[in-house]
Amino acid sequence: MVTRGELWWADLGVPRGSGPGLRRTVVVVSSDDFNGSRLSTIIVAVVTSNTRLAPMPGNVLLPPEVSGLDRASVVNVSQLMTIDRRDLEESIGELPAWAIAEIDAGLAGALGLGVRG
Template identity: 40%
Template sequence: MVIRRGDIVWVDFGIPRGSEPAKVRPSVVVQEDWLLDTNINTVLVVPLTSNTALEGFPGNVLVPAAASGLDRDSVANVAQIGPVTREFVDAYPAGHLAPYLMAQISTGIRLVLGV
């Protein structure tokens, strides 16, 4: 599997638990390419949601369908950033985000992490 930072990938998050991401949903790969090229078995992602009302949450980023390769607008839910095991990531990206959207997502991540 060759994935890069900025790819939109489908991830199987499994059964719903509390407010965590669940089921199969698109996510943005936010891990740096040099780390993706190692043998580390996890990938750092930000889940996407079709609930565009979440755009108003500080740090979240609207991802237009035309920019993502998905069939509808989505929101990058940066507060749910986390690692996923590679075996749960579809090997074929659905799309790739432009640098301006990745910059907005990176800013959102810094906001929620306080760095």
């Protein structure tokens, strides 16, 4: 089963505008209950090697020793996608709890979760 907090290589298809595309690294952000259901989709956040995006609100910098990637990368919480689980090509590994907590905080801010008004 695909689990929340895992990094994967995914085929995101042809990019449109400023959206992500091609073969990219993603982190699974949908819940394990959702991931373990019969739905064929997974919610992911796109990971980029463009570390200039790290200071943007909610984004999370992942050092290579944490991500298992060959360079520092950034979870871009403003680039969420719902993809077919068949588009997940290769598992890279699982992020530690502190990184998932930072992603959660970034998602809460980006989506206005827990905020009234």
